[in-house]
Amino acid sequence: MKLLKFLLFIALITVTTFLYTHQRIEAIKYSYKINLNNIEVNKLLDQRSELEYNVARLKAPTYLEMQLAKGDVKMVLPKRWQVFETTGLAKEVTPRTIPLFVRNVMNLFSLKSEAQATPADEVHSIKPY
Amino acid sequence: MRKGKHNNSRLFIIFIIFISILSFYITRIIFLQTYKSQYLSKLAHKQHSVVLELKPQRGDILDRNYRKLALDHSVYSVFAAPRKISADRKDSVAQALSKVLGLDKGLVLSRIEKDKAFVWIKRELDKDLSDAVEALNIDGVELLKEYKRFYPKGSLASHIIGFAGLDDTGLEGVELEYDSYLKGSPGWRWTVRDAKRRNIFSGDVKSIPPSEGLNVILTIDETIQHIAERELEKVFEKYRAKSASIIIMDPHTGEILALANRPTFDLNDFSRSTKDQMRNRAVTDLYEPGSVFKIVTASCAIENRAVELDQEFFCENGKYRVGGRILHDHKPYATLTFREIFEKSSNIGVTKVAEVLGRDEIYKFSRLFGFGDLTGIDLPGEAVGILRPPREWSAVSISAVPIGQEVGVTSIQLVTAVSAIANGGRLLRPHIVKEIRNANGDLIKAFSLQESKRVLSRESAKIIRDILKGVVENGTGRNAKADSYTTAGKTGTAQKIESGGGYSHSKFVASFLGFAPAESPKIAIIVSLDEPRPVYYGGLVSAPVFRNVAVDVLRYLNVPADKAKEETRI
Numbered sequence: 100m101k102l103l104k105f106l107l108f109i110a111l112i113t114v115t116t117f118l119y120t121h122q123r124i125e126a127i128k129y130s131y132k133i134n135l136n137n138i139e140v141n142k143l144l145d146q147r148s149e150l151e152y153n154v155a156r157l158k159a160p161t162y163l164e165m166q167l168a169k170g171d172v173k174m175v176l177p178k179r180w181q182v183f184e185t186t187g188l189a190k191e192v193t194p195r196t197i198p199l200f201v202r203n204v205m206n207l208f209s210l211k212s213e214a215q216a217t218p219a220d221e222v223h224s225i226k227p228y
Numbered sequence: 229m230r231k232g233k234h235n236n237s238r239l240f241i242i243f244i245i246f247i248s249i250l251s252f253y254i255t256r257i258i259f260l261q262t263y264k265s266q267y268l269s270k271l272a273h274k275q276h277s278v279v280l281e282l283k284p285q286r287g288d289i290l291d292r293n294y295r296k297l298a299l300d301h302s303v304y305s306v307f308a309a310p311r312k313i314s315a316d317r318k319d320s321v322a323q324a325l326s327k328v329l330g331l332d333k334g335l336v337l338s339r340i341e342k343d344k345a346f347v348w349i350k351r352e353l354d355k356d357l358s359d360a361v362e363a364l365n366i367d368g369v370e371l372l373k374e375y376k377r378f379y380p381k382g383s384l385a386s387h388i389i390g391f392a393g394l395d396d397t398g399l400e401g402v403e404l405e406y407d408s409y410l411k412g413s414p415g416w417r418w419t420v421r422d423a424k425r426r427n428i429f430s431g432d433v434k435s436i437p438p439s440e441g442l443n444v445i446l447t448i449d450e451t452i453q454h455i456a457e458r459e460l461e462k463v464f465e466k467y468r469a470k471s472a473s474i475i476i477m478d479p480h481t482g483e484i485l486a487l488a489n490r491p492t493f494d495l496n497d498f499s500r501s502t503k504d505q506m507r508n509r510a511v512t513d514l515y516e517p518g519s520v521f522k523i524v525t526a527s528c529a530i531e532n533r534a535v536e537l538d539q540e541f542f543c544e545n546g547k548y549r550v551g552g553r554i555l556h557d558h559k560p561y562a563t564l565t566f567r568e569i570f571e572k573s574s575n576i577g578v579t580k581v582a583e584v585l586g587r588d589e590i591y592k593f594s595r596l597f598g599f600g601d602l603t604g605i606d607l608p609g610e611a612v613g614i615l616r617p618p619r620e621w622s623a624v625s626i627s628a629v630p631i632g633q634e635v636g637v638t639s640i641q642l643v644t645a646v647s648a649i650a651n652g653g654r655l656l657r658p659h660i661v662k663e664i665r666n667a668n669g670d671l672i673k674a675f676s677l678q679e680s681k682r683v684l685s686r687e688s689a690k691i692i693r694d695i696l697k698g699v700v701e702n703g704t705g706r707n708a709k710a711d712s713y714t715t716a717g718k719t720g721t722a723q724k725i726e727s728g729g730g731y732s733h734s735k736f737v738a739s740f741l742g743f744a745p746a747e748s749p750k751i752a753i754i755v756s757l758d759e760p761r762p763v764y765y766g767g768l769v770s771a772p773v774f775r776n777v778a779v780d781v782l783r784y785l786n787v788p789a790d791k792a793k794e795e796t797r798i
Contacts, residue, residue: 155380160454
């Protein structure tokens with residue numbers, strides 16, 4: 100009985116040791132994988148910054164003007180009569196012929212939008228001024 | 229029996245051998261674990277644990293519309309560990325490296341023959357070169373990743389942006405002035421490495437992340453800057469000027485929209501440029517402004533109500549003796565009204581107005597407009613200028629200072645002064661940086677409207693605007709007149725001082741200082757050319773540049789034309 104207990108104890112110790120060693124090896128294996136992925140991430144980040152640089156270079160006004168000159172593209176500003184000026188969105192037209200009371204009653208039976216955009220929700224594009 | 233005894237003795241010998249071996253190992257272990265333990269653990273720690281410096285990425289410089297003007301990009305530098313390269317290999321290594329890198333073999337050999345652990349072979353290589361070095365796979369020669377500053381727009385806004393050196397430290401322009409924001413601070417990571425020098429991530433890794441550099445957003449608009457540089461380049465080439473400068477400023481905020489100088493240089497290749505090319509003349513160079521300075525005299529007279537607009541002054545038919553010197557006009561005039569004096573740019577007329585005002589008032593207004601003082605622009609090397617107090621004036625100074633002689637000014641001072649007239653009388657501090665943001669785009673610091681002081685009443689400023697409009701409509705600034713926008717300004721043709729003393733008759737500074745549209749100004753512009761040839765009048769050389777730039781910039785800014793006729797220039 101004592102021998103069995105001793106053997107079980109030894110087995111337990113051995114299994115625990117194996118598990119611990121396996122866990123350490125796996126951790127190191129994963130750390131290598133993480134390392135490789137980090138290298139890949141850095142490469143991609145470098146690639147992105149290179150592309151950003153190229154985009155900025157290609158968008159430079161001097162470069163664009165040079166390309167237009169190379170292609171002998173002559174551009175002329177449009178005359179006033181060639182430009183459609185939009186002063187903004189057309190205002191919502193409320194039929195005046197329907198009395199307010201009737202409109203309110205009709206509104207009870209009509210579907211309304213769940214949420215309406217407020218001026219604060221509007222996305223403003225970056226303007227030069 | 230004998231056989232058994234013999235076996236026992238053999239077993240005993242084997243036992244003794246094993247015991248001896250075991251004892252040796254146990255002794256060795258005890259020796260290593262006790263006597264040598266500290267030394268060995270230190271050695272192991274040194275081999276496995278590495279402290280890595282995590283370099284921060286330098287912040288970007290962007291224009292007001294967030295278009296990139298300067299950014300960091302990784303490059304590779306090649307270095308060698310001479311002690312790892314055996315003596316018999318050194319020659320072949322030098323041969324291979326010199327061939328790929330285009331370096332002198334002797335130079336490479338002299339570097340790898342040094343008894344050092346580390347020597348640079350070549351820094352900041354192109355990608356092709358670094359790939360070629362990697363392909364050589366030479367033991368003892370390695371590549372190190374570094375960050376290099378790139379300027380995608382080349383020479384555009386070079387004098388504003390400046391540049392950063394090899395160690396990522398700002399050396400000129402915004403790169404220098406805002407270096408503390410741009411460079412960030414390094415971080416550290418304690419990591420464990422295996423025998424192949426691969427990083428092993430373990431639970432006890434300690435790390436302090438680097439604090440990345442902040443992005444600096446300029447007030448400059450890339451397109452406006454391009455327009456300014458394009459027109460300046462044309463006139464610089466055409467008149468073979470020694471140098472030229474242009475500044476475009478928003479007169480209501482003090483924001484510099486464009487600033488350019490000629491000669492210029494390529495930011496990506498600044499090491500090949502001369503100091504002369506790199507100087508930001510618009511901010512650092514002093515010159516006698518000549519007639520553009522008459523706006524100060526006019527402002528002083530109007531603000532003090534010392535003269536009426538239609539008050540007449542006798543202009544002595546072109547010759548007037550003051551304090552022993554004879555003052556000339558570029559054309560002889562008999563009688564001119566106050567308004568006409570400025571439209572025709574009569575030196576004698578302005579002197580007579582100045583005599584009414586007195587030297588103290590002229591000096592006071594010059595100071596009010598910021599002359600003889602720093603404007604406070606956030607660019608390095610700004611010059612104060614020269615403006616002597618009245619007690620140091622000579623007898624002729626009353627005929628010199630009011631017409632822009634005996635004073636030294638910078639272009640930035642002039643454009644700041646004219647902006648005060650354009651915006652209704654407030655002198656603003658010009659600035660080049662709009663805001664500072666971190667990599668995520670969060671606002672760290674904003675530089676909106678900065679200190680201002682009132683130098684003129686609104687009414688006086690409006691009268692001066694009308695006079696300057698008249699200069700363009702009827703006077704010396706006709707070439708600044710545009711078809712689609714009203715413009716206002718003042719021409720200047722200043723004689724330069726000869727090295728031996730006295731004014732030159734062949735060297736001039738031609739300038740035009742103005743704003744547009746005249747009624748509700750959106751931009752203030754100064755154009756100045758040093759020694760243009762063969763034509764040297766500000767009204768002929770600089771005024772057309774002002775007009776072309778003003779029209780293109782106002783159109784770009786979607787400012788509605790305030791004149792009926794369409795501009796036909798492409």
